[in-house]
Amino acid sequence: xxxLSEIETxxxxxxxxxxxxxxxxxxxxxxxxxxxxxxxxxIKHLNSYFHDRQKNIYENLSLIKSSNxxxxxxxxPIILGIGFLDQLKIVENYEKIYFSSIAYPIIFLSxxxxxxxxxxxxxxxxxxxxxxxxxxxxxxxxxxxxxxFPKNSKNLEINFIENKDNFSDDEWKSLYKLSENTFxxxxxxxxxxxxxxxxxxxx
Amino acid sequence: MRVQLRxxxxxxxxxxxxxxxxxxxxxxxxxxxxFKDWEYKKDIFNLNKLGYGEAVYSFxxxxxxxxxxxxxxxxxxxxxxxxxxxxxxxAAFTLYDGVPSQKDIDRLKNEVPKQEVGRLSFKELTLSRAxxxxxxxxHVVEKLSEGKQPDLExxxxxxxxxxxxxxxxxxxxxxxDRFRIKNREEINGPFRLEMMxxxxxxxxxxxxVNHVAHQKNPSEAVQLDKKICKNLGIGNSTGLGMAPxxxxxxxxxxxxxLSREIALxxxxxxxxxxxxxxxxFIDCIKxxxxxxxxxxxxxxxxxxxxxxxxxxxxxxITFIDNSLDFEEEYPFNKIYLWxxxxxxxxxxxxxxxxMMEPYNEITNSLVSQMSSEEDKxxxxxxxxxxxDLKNIIEKKYSNxxxxxxxxxxxxxxxxxxxxxxxxPRLADRFEESGSELEQPLAIARDVKKLYEKILNSQHxxxxxxxxxxxxxxxxxxxxxxxVEKFPYSEIQDNTIGKNIMPIDMLRLxxxxxxxxxxxPRSDKWLRICMFQGAPLPDExxxxxxxxxxxxxx
Numbered sequence: 143x144x145x146l147s148e149i150e151t152x153x154x155x156x157x158x159x160x161x162x163x164x165x166x167x168x169x170x171x172x173x174x175x176x177x178x179x180x181x182x183x184x185i186k187h188l189n190s191y192f193h194d195r196q197k198n199i200y201e202n203l204s205l206i207k208s209s210n211x212x213x214x215x216x217x218x219p220i221i222l223g224i225g226f227l228d229q230l231k232i233v234e235n236y237e238k239i240y241f242s243s244i245a246y247p248i249i250f251l252s253x254x255x256x257x258x259x260x261x262x263x264x265x266x267x268x269x270x271x272x273x274x275x276x277x278x279x280x281x282x283x284x285x286x287x288x289x290x291f292p293k294n295s296k297n298l299e300i301n302f303i304e305n306k307d308n309f310s311d312d313e314w315k316s317l318y319k320l321s322e323n324t325f326x327x328x329x330x331x332x333x334x335x336x337x338x339x340x341x342x343x344x345x
Numbered sequence: 346m347r348v349q350l351r352x353x354x355x356x357x358x359x360x361x362x363x364x365x366x367x368x369x370x371x372x373x374x375x376x377x378x379x380f381k382d383w384e385y386k387k388d389i390f391n392l393n394k395l396g397y398g399e400a401v402y403s404f405x406x407x408x409x410x411x412x413x414x415x416x417x418x419x420x421x422x423x424x425x426x427x428x429x430x431x432x433x434x435x436a437a438f439t440l441y442d443g444v445p446s447q448k449d450i451d452r453l454k455n456e457v458p459k460q461e462v463g464r465l466s467f468k469e470l471t472l473s474r475a476x477x478x479x480x481x482x483x484h485v486v487e488k489l490s491e492g493k494q495p496d497l498e499x500x501x502x503x504x505x506x507x508x509x510x511x512x513x514x515x516x517x518x519x520x521x522d523r524f525r526i527k528n529r530e531e532i533n534g535p536f537r538l539e540m541m542x543x544x545x546x547x548x549x550x551x552x553x554v555n556h557v558a559h560q561k562n563p564s565e566a567v568q569l570d571k572k573i574c575k576n577l578g579i580g581n582s583t584g585l586g587m588a589p590x591x592x593x594x595x596x597x598x599x600x601x602x603l604s605r606e607i608a609l610x611x612x613x614x615x616x617x618x619x620x621x622x623x624x625x626f627i628d629c630i631k632x633x634x635x636x637x638x639x640x641x642x643x644x645x646x647x648x649x650x651x652x653x654x655x656x657x658x659x660x661x662i663t664f665i666d667n668s669l670d671f672e673e674e675y676p677f678n679k680i681y682l683w684x685x686x687x688x689x690x691x692x693x694x695x696x697x698x699x700m701m702e703p704y705n706e707i708t709n710s711l712v713s714q715m716s717s718e719e720d721k722x723x724x725x726x727x728x729x730x731x732x733d734l735k736n737i738i739e740k741k742y743s744n745x746x747x748x749x750x751x752x753x754x755x756x757x758x759x760x761x762x763x764x765x766x767x768x769p770r771l772a773d774r775f776e777e778s779g780s781e782l783e784q785p786l787a788i789a790r791d792v793k794k795l796y797e798k799i800l801n802s803q804h805x806x807x808x809x810x811x812x813x814x815x816x817x818x819x820x821x822x823x824x825x826x827x828v829e830k831f832p833y834s835e836i837q838d839n840t841i842g843k844n845i846m847p848i849d850m851l852r853l854x855x856x857x858x859x860x861x862x863x864x865p866r867s868d869k870w871l872r873i874c875m876f877q878g879a880p881l882p883d884e885x886x887x888x889x890x891x892x893x894x895x896x897x898x
Contacts, residue, residue, distance in 0.1 A: 143466065146524070147516025155762075164785040165812075165819020172723060204813045224816075228727040228809030260724055 150175040153188065160192045162220065169224055173252035180255075180282050182248060187291060191219070191246040194293075200245050205229070208236045216245040216294050223253025227260070234261050239300040244269075247295035254300065255279045263305060269298040346675055348613040350606045350832075354744050357602070357837040363849025364650070364690040367893065368698035369708040370604055370715065371859030373875055374893070376540035377885065378712075379531055380404055385882040387552065388444075392417060396557040399450065402545045402882075409531070411470070411538070412441040413545035414450060416458050417553060425476050427510045427582035427872075430766055434460070434474035436507065436549070440542045442468050442521065460511070461766075465519040471542045472520060475507040475550075478580065482506050482554060485569060489558030492565040494573060501576075501639055501898035504862060504874040506550040508580025512539045533713050535597065536858065547579040547876050571881065576898040578877030581860065584870040585769045588850040589760065592786050592836065595824060596717040599831035601857050604711040605697070606833065611707045612700050613678040622703035623671035625891070629702045630662060633695075633894040636861060644865040646846070650691045657692035702891055722830065725823050727809035731802050734811075734822065737829045738796050745789045746796060748839055757843035760786040771847055771869065787841045791821040861893070 154171035158164055170188070177184030200218035203210055206229050210217075222244060226233060233239060244250050247269060258265045259279030267274040270292060274284040307314070328336065355361060367374070383404040392398035397419050403412040420433045437458040441449065449468070456463035460474050481495075481503045488495040514536070516522040532538060551574045559566040591598050637655050642648060664683060669676060677700055684693045701708050738746070750756055759780040763770050774780045785791070795818045802811060812819055828835045839845065848865050855863065860873035878896035880888035889895065 143519060145467070145516030145519055146522045148519070163817045163819055165821070165823060166816055168723075168820060168823070172720070225809075225813065227724070228812055231728040231809075256724070 146175050146179055149178050149185065153185070156188075156192065157220075160195065166220065166224055169227070169253075170220055173223065173249070173256065176255060176279065177248065177252045177282075182251075182282065183291065184248065184252065187246050187248045187293075190293065191249060194245070198245075206233050206239065208238065209240045211242040216243040217241060219244055219246045219248075219250035219253075223250050226250075226253055227257055230257050230260060234263070234302055237301075241298045241300075242296070244295050244298050246291075246293060247298060248291040250298075251276065251282065255282055261302070264303040266301040266303055267298065268301075269295040346614055346616070346678070348610050348678060350603075350610055353741075353832045353835070354837050356606065357833060357835060359836060359838040359840075359846065359849040361690050361694070362836065362853040363846060364694045365605075365853055365856035366695050366698045367856055367859040367861060368605065368608075369701045369705070369890075370601075370608065370711060371857055372534060372536045372715075373540045373544070373859030373879070374890075375534050375712045376537050376544065377879065377888070378890075379534070379537065380541065381885040381888070382406070383885075385885065387548075388412065389450075390552060390556070392553065392556050394557075394560040395419065396553045396560075399454065400549055400552070401445065401450070402548060403444065404541065404545075406531070409529070410444050411541060412443065412445055413542060413549070414439050414441050414445055414453050414457065415546070415549050416454060418458055422479070425479070427476060427508070428584070431510065432462075434458070434510065435477045436546075436553075437474040438472070438542060438546055438549075439465065439469045440471040440538055440545075442470050442526070461518060463518065467519075467521045467525060469520050470526065470538045471512060471514040472518060473509050473512040473539075473542055473546065475509040475546060475579070477507055478503050478505060485554050486558045486561065489555065489569060490562040490566045492562075492567050494567070494570050497573070497898065500573065502641055503580070504877050504898060505547075505578050505580040506554055507546065508582055508872065509543060509546065510582045511586070512542060512581075514539050527716075533716065535601070535716050540858070543579055543581075543875055544879070545882075547577075547879075548882055550579065551577075551881075572897070575881055575884075576878060576896050578861070578874040578879070581855075581873050581875060582866075582870065583851050583855065583873065585771060585847055585851075587854050588771075588847050589769045589784065589786055591850055591854055592788060592840065594717070594719060595827050595834035596719050596722050596831050599834035600715050600717050602833035603831075604715050608701050608704070608707050608711055609681070609697050612704060613675065613681050615677055616674050618671050618676050620671070623676070625703040626699060627665060629699045629891055629894045630658070630665070630696070632891075633699065634658065635896060636894065639896075639898055640862050642862075642864040644871075646868075647863060647865050650689075653689045654691040654695060657688040658695065661688060661692065661696060699894075702894075705890075722827050723823070725808060725812070725819070726826055727807060727812065729808050729826075730804065731799055731806045731808065731811050732804040734808060734825055735796070735799050735804065737825050738792060738799070741825070741828045741832070741835070742789075742792050742796075742837070744837055745792050745839075748789055748793065748842075750790050750793055754843040755839055756787075756790060756841055758841045758845060759783040760841070771845075774841075785820050788821070788824060788835065789839045790841060791818070792825070794818065795821045795825070859893075 150171040153174040154167045157167035157170040174184040174188055199215045201212045201215045202221040203217050203225060206225055254265050254267060255276045256279055258276040265276040272286050274282060276282055383406040386403050388403050389401040397417050400415040401412050403410050415436060415438050417436045420435060424433045437460060439453055439457045456465060465472060481500060484499055485495045514520060526532060551569055555568050637651060640651050684696055748755055757774060758771050759774045761770055761779050761782055761784055798815055847869050848871050851871060852863050855873050860875050861877055862874045863871055865871040878892045880892060
């Protein structure tokens with residue numbers, strides 16, 4: 143088994159050899175390491191993408207807007223991913239972000255996963271009837287874990303999920319009430335002596 | 346009194362970094378301190394008459410065990426090489442996480458002796474190999490088998506029976522990634538498991554030499570005197586592989602140097618020094634003279650440094666004996682100011698290291714701050730402005746900006762990775778091919794390039810906007826934001842100039858390991874000695890902390 147350190151180093155070097163700058167290659171190394179740690183096929187897709195790049199053209203998007211349509215070729219997932227990280231303060235203000243076509247979306251996901259950690263919000267991604275939850279770069283949750291990731295995604299949509307509870311108020315109250323059974327009801331004597339401070343502080 | 350931390354523009358120069366010495370903060374010393382109450386055992390010692398076979402040593406505490414698995418092999422003299430191109434070694438080692446089963450040992454027997462071309466697993470933590478110092482090893486076997494102790498003069502010239510030629514960890518060749526073990530309290534310090542491996546290898550070399558001598562002449566042979574063992578360390582041959590490490594781990598480098606600088610600052614700020622403390626300091630300084638006079642090297646470069654060190658230390662001893670009153674306030678500050686004025690860099694750093702000896706209460710807390718969660722500082726703060734970048738560069742790289750990279754001599758060399766051995770190398774850019782594949786280790790040149798680009802950019806742009814048009818400078822932008830927070834994270838020197846001494850970079854790292862007796866064999870590799878004078882494993886429970894300064898060889 144390859145260690146994550148080997149994966150990151152080799153990915154970084156291969157990315158440089160594939161034409162990316164050292165700084166970009168460092169980003170790619172980190173992202174592929176993270177995908178592999180989550181058990182997702184980062185190395186496989188990166189290899190395949192580098193291979194395809196030799197014969198296909200991919201579009202670079204320098205300024206990400208709320209809706210982004212490539213002219214004829216899919217977006218490069220790496221340049222798009224790095225751009226997403228660099229423009230995070232702006233793009234997080236969009237309610238939804240839409241991309242018409244992205245090559246190797248799993249590679250892009252790894253950058254989104256890091257973005258989720260940086261801004262401290264979960265990110266929901268939908269494309270081709272697939273749904274993925276990026277959870278603060280702690281894990282990636284999807285409804286098609288054992289299925290093949292596509293080489294191209296059409297109509298990819300990103301939502302930043304505001305930090306709010308996953309449960310209702312009633313569910314919380316019910317659980318809290320149960321937790322109260324670990325507390326001791328204080329009588330007068332306990333009120334006087336158990337806390338340490340006085341009952342009034344008017345001095 | 347408040348003392349300022351020393352200026353990174355002075356301390357992070359290569360000539361200064363190449364004058365660092367071991368100290369209480371060094372990893373091999375903090376390793377001994379951490380593991381002193383662990384149970385040491387020689388679990389397996391299965392060598393044939395000639396000393397070939399396998400052995401296992403372990404440290405155990407509570408439910409945790411670390412086991413060194415050793416494989417000693419027969420090799421021909423012409424196969425023995427310290428260079429990384431070697432494919433066979435006298436012995437190969439791995440540190441196993443737990444107690445290895447026979448099945449593990451059988452697996453490791455196939456892989457560990459192959460080193461870089463073998464495959465390890467997440468159960469192995471570090472990997473190494475070592476070669477005998479043939480003249481010393483054979484001499485010791487010969488003498489012990491005759492019932493005599495070896496010639497101490499010969500032993501003192503070398504200082505060890507074996508030298509390691511590489512020690513790998515952190516995920517190399519399939520070894521466990523650091524994240525798997527980083528939360529273990531006992532390894533809360535850099536390179537602790539690498540130090541454990543080297544320490545146990547040292548013990549293996551004594552056991553092996555005793556075994557071979559005994560097998561040679563069972564009726565007459567004696568064991569190597571324990572006092573002699575204690576005065577032998579384990580050698581190490583180190584090449585350029587270490588140099589990129591310190592450039593590629595800026596926050597880690599910062600935490601090492603910053604700990605040293607904080608220790609010095611706190612010691613200089615001590616108003617009243619007790620007699621016990623000053624006596625210990627003076628004792629270490631005086632006893633350490635043996636370390637200097639027994640420091641052998643053929644390197645003219647190092648010989649000059651040793652000569653100056655010895656001269657200045659003697660002058661320093663005269664100063665503390667005749668002119669310094671430790672009962673006056675802030676004596677260590679006076680000492681430091683004297684050193685700055687009167688001593689060479691080698692001597693300044695030598696004494697700074699020894700100043701730490703009486704002050705466990707200062708150094709102990711710093712030891713645990715010498716690791717780094719590097720990933721935390723990886724993300725570029727892209728919403729900040731180009732003007733911020735400019736200000737940081739002007740403040741943190743002021744000396745670097747003065748270097749003229751139009752001058753060919755300042756870009757004479759380039760760093761590359763050898764295809765043959767996947768190891769870093771340094772070559773002349775104008776004489777050798779391959780500079781188009783240069784590694785990103787020319788930080789000074791690239792900082793200047795970034796600065797020049799910034800001067801021609803709009804200063805109110807965000808860094809993200811700047812990077813969208815200047816992606817080639819991304820790696821250096823990341824570093825600039827790191828050095829903003831970590832003042833000692835950057836070598837404040839040119840790493841590709843004509844006059845670079847790469848061994849300065851190696852020495853910096855090795856001094857933090859705790860190495861002694863740097864012996865440059867060229868400007869690109871050197872030999873050192875580790876654990877010379879250190880307690881033997883069965884002495885760990887109660888040992889003299891200042892053992893470094895009390896060697897007899």
